[in-house]
Amino acid sequence: MHKEKVSIFQFFTSDPETRIGKGTNSTIQILFFPSCLMPPFTDILGFLSKFHVYKERKLFLLILLFQVLFVAARTSSDDFKGLAGLIENWNQKPPSWVDSDPCGSNWEGIGCKDSRVVSIKLSGMKISGRLSPEIESISELEILDLSFNRGLTGTIPDEIGNLKNLDTLILAGCSLFGPIPASIGSLQNLTFLALNWNQFSGGIPRTLGNLSKIEWLDLSDNQLEGAIPVSNDQGLLGLDLLHTARHFHFGNNRLSGRIPAKLFNANMKLLHVLLDNNRLTDSIPASLGLVNTLEAVRFDRNQLFGPVPPSITNLRNLTELYLSDNNLNGFLPDLSGLRLTYLDVSTNNFTSSGIPPWASTLQFITTLNLGNITLKDEIPVSLFSLPNLETVSLRDNKLTGDLDIGNSFSNRLQSIDVENNGIDGFNQGNSQIRAAVLLRGNPICIQKEDREKIYCQERQSNISYSTPPNNCSPLLCISNQLSSPNCKCAYPYTGTLNSRVLSFSNFGNTSYYVAIEQSLIIFVRSQNLPVDSVSVSNPVKNSSTEYFYVTISFFPSQQDRFNRTGVSSIAFALANQIYKAPAFFSPYFFIGDDYQYNAGEPSKKTSHAGVIAGAGVGVFVFLVIAVLAGIYAYRQKKQAQTAMDMNPFINWELNKNVGAAPQLKGARWFSLEELKKYTNNFSDANAVGSGGYGKVYQGVLTTGELVAIKRAGQGSMQGALEFKTEIELLSRVHHKNLVNLVGFCFEKGEQMLVYEYIANGTLMDSLSGKSGIKLNCMKRIKVALGAAQGLAYLHELADPPIIHRDIKSSNILLDDHLNPKVSDFGLSKLLVDSERGHVTTQVKGTMGYLDPEYYMTQQLTEKSDVYSFGVLLLELITGRKPIEQGKYIVREVVREMDKSKDLYNLQEILDPCITEVTNPKGLEKFVDLALSCVKEYAAERPSMAEIVKEIENIMELAGLNPTSESATTTETFEDASLRHPYGNEDFKYSGVFPSAKVEPQ
Structure with a gap:
C-alpha cells in the first residue's frame, strides 16, 4: 500500500525524489509531515489550471486531488491519471466517479485486477465529450467499450495505439469523425474492433494489416473512402495479412477502386465479406473462390462489371450472395452446388438468356431475385416447387408466355413478382395459393377481363409485428412506462x-x-x-x-x-x-437508444481504510484543505465564471418562447473564441453568404476540416426555436444525403450553427445559373434520387420519423461531386405519434412548395414533404421557380400537358438543358412521378420510399446505373464563379393559420 501511495504522489510532482523525501516508512509519518510529502502549492494549481472544465467539476477535481494526497488507494496512479483525463474531456461523467479510488470504490464501468484498470465498459451511458489522449496512461487496459454514446465526438487520439494489451475496442454508434488513426495497427493483441456507425473519413489504414489476432473487423456505416489496402513486395501492410479474421464488414462507405485480387487467399478464415453500398469498380476477383470458409458475400450496390468468376462455385459453405445493382455481365455460373438461401443478382447486364436451369434445383433457397437482368423465354413451372422458397422476383425482364405456377408450389411461398415483362396469361394452379402474385406491366393486365384482377393491381407490403402478452392482460401504464x-x-x-x-x-x-x-x-x-x-x-x-x-x-x-x-x-x-x-x-449489429430512467444511482459517499487510518489527523487535514481551497478559489474567480458560461444552454430558458433546453445527441459545442479563431475574427474575407438569418462564414478547424459557420444577427434571439430544432435534429440523424452538423455555439447572445462545408452551392443557384454549374438531364435525375433518399431516411429510419417541412431547391446543397444534401431543418417536426400519422401545428414553410392539404387543415404529415418534393421535381425539369411572374408551376404543367403527344407537349416549358437531349428517355415517367407527388389529397401521393424506387427505375430506363457516380457529366460556364450555398435565403411563410382558404398563385 505504501508503494502505491508514493506512485500517486509522483503523479503530482515534477521531482519526486526531492518532494517525497526519504524515510517515509509509514502512513502516519506521511500524514504528519506534509512539508516533506506534498508538492508545492504552485504545482497543484498548475495541474488544475490545465483542466478547462465546469465549475462544479473543478471543485470535484480539487477535492479529489487532496483525497489522493491523504487517503490510501488501491488504484494505480497512472490509471487514475488516465481516468482524470477522460473526466476533463467529458461534459458528463458517470455519477459514481466521485472519489480518488476507482478500483477501491467500484467506479461504474471500471474493472480492475491487482490495482490496475483492465476494462472500461460504459456502453449506452449518455457520455458526451471527447476521448482524451491521456487514456494511454491506462496501460493494462484490455477492454474499452464506449459504444452507443452519441454525445461522444471528436477524433480517436493517436495515443490509443499505446494500449498494447487491448483485446476489445468498441466505439460503435457514437459521433466520432476524422481519420481512423494508423496507430490502431499497433494493438497486436486486438481481436475485436468495431468502429461502425460513426462519421469516420479518409482511407482504411494499411497498418490494420498488423492486427494478426483480429477476428471481428467492423468499419461499416462511415464515410471511409479510397482503395482497399493490401500488402506488397515493398513491405507495405494490407488486409490480406489478417488470416485470423472472420468478419470484414465495410459496407455503407465510399470505398472506391477495384476489389484487389490479393485481398483473398487460401489461408483466410473469413465467414462474412460485406462490401455493399460503396463505389467499387472493376471485376469480382477470382481469388474470392479460395476462401472456402465464406458463408455470406455482399458486393451489391457498387459499380462492378465483368463476369461473375466461375471460382465462386468453390464456396460450398456460401448461403447468402448479394450481387445486385452493379454492371456485371456474361453468363451466371452454375450455383447449384452451393447451399444458398438468399440469392440476389438483380439489376445487372447479364447476357440475355432464359432462367438458368440450376435455379430450379436450389433446395435451400428462400429468396431468389433475378429481376432486371434481361431474362427472356418462358418461366419453368418447377421454379415454384422449391421447398423453402418464400420470395421470387423476376420483374423488369423480357419473359414471355403464360405464368404457370402449377399445383406443387411450396407452401412457404409468399410473393411472386413478375411485373413489367411480356406475360400473356396466368394459370393459377391450386386456388388455395397464399402467395401474392404481381403481374402489373404485362400484356395480361391490358386485357379488359384481367386488368381489374388483384394480380394486376399495385400492392403495398406492410410489415407489422409486436410481441404479444404472455397469457396476461396488458396494463394501462403511467408516464412513459x-x-x-x-x-x-x-x-x-x-x-x-x-x-x-x-x-x-x-x-x-x-x-x-x-x-x-x-x-x-x-x-x-x-x-x-x-x-x-x-x-x-x-x-x-x-x-x-x-x-x-x-x-x-x-x-x-x-x-x-x-x-x-x-x-x-x-x-x-x-x-x-x-x-x-x-x-x-x-451477422447483426445493435444500436442502443439513450436511456433516461436510471434507478439506484450509486451513492457518492464511500469509505476507505485510509480514511480510518488518518482519522487522528483529520483536523489538520481539514485546515490544510480549507486554506488551499480558499487560495485556489481566489485565483480562479474569473475562470470559474468563464467555466459556467461554457454551459451552452445555462440561460436557455430565460427566453420563454423557445421551450426547454435542447436534448443533443452528439453535436460538438464550440466556444465563441474558437469560432473567432477559425474565421479570422469573422472577417469579411471569410464571409461566403448572407440571408434573413444572418451571415455565413467559411472556417477551418484545427483538424483542417473546412466548415461553414451560420451566424445569427449580432445579439439577436430571433429564430431561437428554429436554431434549437435544427441542432436537435441534425445531431441525431446521419445520412450521405443530409447535411452534416459539425456543431454549434450558444454563448454571449450568439447563435451559430457549424456545418460541413458544401462546395457547390444550392440546387436553386445551379438551376438559375448563379453558381456557374450547368446540370444536364441525367445529373438532375441523380440529384432528385439523392434528395429523395435523404428524405426517405428521415421518414422511415429516423425514430421518431422527421418531417422536414421546408423542402425546396435552396435547401438542397450540392457537394464537390454534385451529390445532393438536404439542409435547413429549422422548421422540421418529429412525428411522435405514428398511430395518428400527423402533427397538428401552425402552418410554416415556403410559398409555392406548401402542401395545400396541410395549409388548410394544419395537419402536417410525411406526405407534406412529398408534395414539396413534387414541386421540386417540376422545378428540376422546367428550370422555373415554383411561382414565377404570377404563374404557379404545378398549374402550368397540368395546363400544358397532353399525354397523347410527344414529351407530353411540354417542350415550351421544359428547361433547355432537358430538350438538348433528343427524346430523353424516362421524361414522361418523371413528369408522372412529379404530378403524383402534388396530388391534392395526401393519401393519393406516393411515399418517399416509393419515389426512390421509381426514380431508380427511370434512371435504369435511361440507361443509367443509380449507384454510378460517373454516369453523367456536368458542364461549367466559362466565366461564372462559384457561389456559396448558404446565401440568398428566400421567403418562408411562418404565420398563423388563416381564417379563409388561400389557394397557391
Missing part, C-alpha cells in the same frame, strides 16, 4: 437489432420474430442480466441498404427501471457479439 410481455409497467431499454445479411424474406412470418425473442430470453438469463422479459416489434426493411431491423425492448426485473450498470451490461453484451442471434438474422 410500457406494459411488458409479462404485463408489468416499466421503462424498457430499447434499441434496434439490425441484420446485415438475411436468409429469409417472408417478413410476415411471425416465427422468425418469436425465435429472436426466445434466443434473447435464453441469453439474458444465461448471462444473469437484470431482465424480466424481451419484446420484439416494428420490423423494417431498408430498401436502400437491404438491411433489416427490429426494435428490441428489454424490460427490467425487480423494479420498474434499470440502473446504469444494467443498461451498460446489456449494451456491452450486444455490442461485443456475446449474444448469438439466430442464423437467419446473422
Whole structure:
C-alpha cells in the first residue's frame, strides 16, 4: 500500500525524489509531515489550471486531488491519471466517479485486477465529450467499450495505439469523425474492433494489416473512402495479412477502386465479406473462390462489371450472395452446388438468356431475385416447387408466355413478382395459393377481363409485428412506462437489432420474430442480466441498404427501471457479439437508444481504510484543505465564471418562447473564441453568404476540416426555436444525403450553427445559373434520387420519423461531386405519434412548395414533404421557380400537358438543358412521378420510399446505373464563379393559420 501511495504522489510532482523525501516508512509519518510529502502549492494549481472544465467539476477535481494526497488507494496512479483525463474531456461523467479510488470504490464501468484498470465498459451511458489522449496512461487496459454514446465526438487520439494489451475496442454508434488513426495497427493483441456507425473519413489504414489476432473487423456505416489496402513486395501492410479474421464488414462507405485480387487467399478464415453500398469498380476477383470458409458475400450496390468468376462455385459453405445493382455481365455460373438461401443478382447486364436451369434445383433457397437482368423465354413451372422458397422476383425482364405456377408450389411461398415483362396469361394452379402474385406491366393486365384482377393491381407490403402478452392482460401504464410481455409497467431499454445479411424474406412470418425473442430470453438469463422479459416489434426493411431491423425492448426485473450498470451490461453484451442471434438474422449489429430512467444511482459517499487510518489527523487535514481551497478559489474567480458560461444552454430558458433546453445527441459545442479563431475574427474575407438569418462564414478547424459557420444577427434571439430544432435534429440523424452538423455555439447572445462545408452551392443557384454549374438531364435525375433518399431516411429510419417541412431547391446543397444534401431543418417536426400519422401545428414553410392539404387543415404529415418534393421535381425539369411572374408551376404543367403527344407537349416549358437531349428517355415517367407527388389529397401521393424506387427505375430506363457516380457529366460556364450555398435565403411563410382558404398563385 505504501508503494502505491508514493506512485500517486509522483503523479503530482515534477521531482519526486526531492518532494517525497526519504524515510517515509509509514502512513502516519506521511500524514504528519506534509512539508516533506506534498508538492508545492504552485504545482497543484498548475495541474488544475490545465483542466478547462465546469465549475462544479473543478471543485470535484480539487477535492479529489487532496483525497489522493491523504487517503490510501488501491488504484494505480497512472490509471487514475488516465481516468482524470477522460473526466476533463467529458461534459458528463458517470455519477459514481466521485472519489480518488476507482478500483477501491467500484467506479461504474471500471474493472480492475491487482490495482490496475483492465476494462472500461460504459456502453449506452449518455457520455458526451471527447476521448482524451491521456487514456494511454491506462496501460493494462484490455477492454474499452464506449459504444452507443452519441454525445461522444471528436477524433480517436493517436495515443490509443499505446494500449498494447487491448483485446476489445468498441466505439460503435457514437459521433466520432476524422481519420481512423494508423496507430490502431499497433494493438497486436486486438481481436475485436468495431468502429461502425460513426462519421469516420479518409482511407482504411494499411497498418490494420498488423492486427494478426483480429477476428471481428467492423468499419461499416462511415464515410471511409479510397482503395482497399493490401500488402506488397515493398513491405507495405494490407488486409490480406489478417488470416485470423472472420468478419470484414465495410459496407455503407465510399470505398472506391477495384476489389484487389490479393485481398483473398487460401489461408483466410473469413465467414462474412460485406462490401455493399460503396463505389467499387472493376471485376469480382477470382481469388474470392479460395476462401472456402465464406458463408455470406455482399458486393451489391457498387459499380462492378465483368463476369461473375466461375471460382465462386468453390464456396460450398456460401448461403447468402448479394450481387445486385452493379454492371456485371456474361453468363451466371452454375450455383447449384452451393447451399444458398438468399440469392440476389438483380439489376445487372447479364447476357440475355432464359432462367438458368440450376435455379430450379436450389433446395435451400428462400429468396431468389433475378429481376432486371434481361431474362427472356418462358418461366419453368418447377421454379415454384422449391421447398423453402418464400420470395421470387423476376420483374423488369423480357419473359414471355403464360405464368404457370402449377399445383406443387411450396407452401412457404409468399410473393411472386413478375411485373413489367411480356406475360400473356396466368394459370393459377391450386386456388388455395397464399402467395401474392404481381403481374402489373404485362400484356395480361391490358386485357379488359384481367386488368381489374388483384394480380394486376399495385400492392403495398406492410410489415407489422409486436410481441404479444404472455397469457396476461396488458396494463394501462403511467408516464412513459410500457406494459411488458409479462404485463408489468416499466421503462424498457430499447434499441434496434439490425441484420446485415438475411436468409429469409417472408417478413410476415411471425416465427422468425418469436425465435429472436426466445434466443434473447435464453441469453439474458444465461448471462444473469437484470431482465424480466424481451419484446420484439416494428420490423423494417431498408430498401436502400437491404438491411433489416427490429426494435428490441428489454424490460427490467425487480423494479420498474434499470440502473446504469444494467443498461451498460446489456449494451456491452450486444455490442461485443456475446449474444448469438439466430442464423437467419446473422451477422447483426445493435444500436442502443439513450436511456433516461436510471434507478439506484450509486451513492457518492464511500469509505476507505485510509480514511480510518488518518482519522487522528483529520483536523489538520481539514485546515490544510480549507486554506488551499480558499487560495485556489481566489485565483480562479474569473475562470470559474468563464467555466459556467461554457454551459451552452445555462440561460436557455430565460427566453420563454423557445421551450426547454435542447436534448443533443452528439453535436460538438464550440466556444465563441474558437469560432473567432477559425474565421479570422469573422472577417469579411471569410464571409461566403448572407440571408434573413444572418451571415455565413467559411472556417477551418484545427483538424483542417473546412466548415461553414451560420451566424445569427449580432445579439439577436430571433429564430431561437428554429436554431434549437435544427441542432436537435441534425445531431441525431446521419445520412450521405443530409447535411452534416459539425456543431454549434450558444454563448454571449450568439447563435451559430457549424456545418460541413458544401462546395457547390444550392440546387436553386445551379438551376438559375448563379453558381456557374450547368446540370444536364441525367445529373438532375441523380440529384432528385439523392434528395429523395435523404428524405426517405428521415421518414422511415429516423425514430421518431422527421418531417422536414421546408423542402425546396435552396435547401438542397450540392457537394464537390454534385451529390445532393438536404439542409435547413429549422422548421422540421418529429412525428411522435405514428398511430395518428400527423402533427397538428401552425402552418410554416415556403410559398409555392406548401402542401395545400396541410395549409388548410394544419395537419402536417410525411406526405407534406412529398408534395414539396413534387414541386421540386417540376422545378428540376422546367428550370422555373415554383411561382414565377404570377404563374404557379404545378398549374402550368397540368395546363400544358397532353399525354397523347410527344414529351407530353411540354417542350415550351421544359428547361433547355432537358430538350438538348433528343427524346430523353424516362421524361414522361418523371413528369408522372412529379404530378403524383402534388396530388391534392395526401393519401393519393406516393411515399418517399416509393419515389426512390421509381426514380431508380427511370434512371435504369435511361440507361443509367443509380449507384454510378460517373454516369453523367456536368458542364461549367466559362466565366461564372462559384457561389456559396448558404446565401440568398428566400421567403418562408411562418404565420398563423388563416381564417379563409388561400389557394397557391
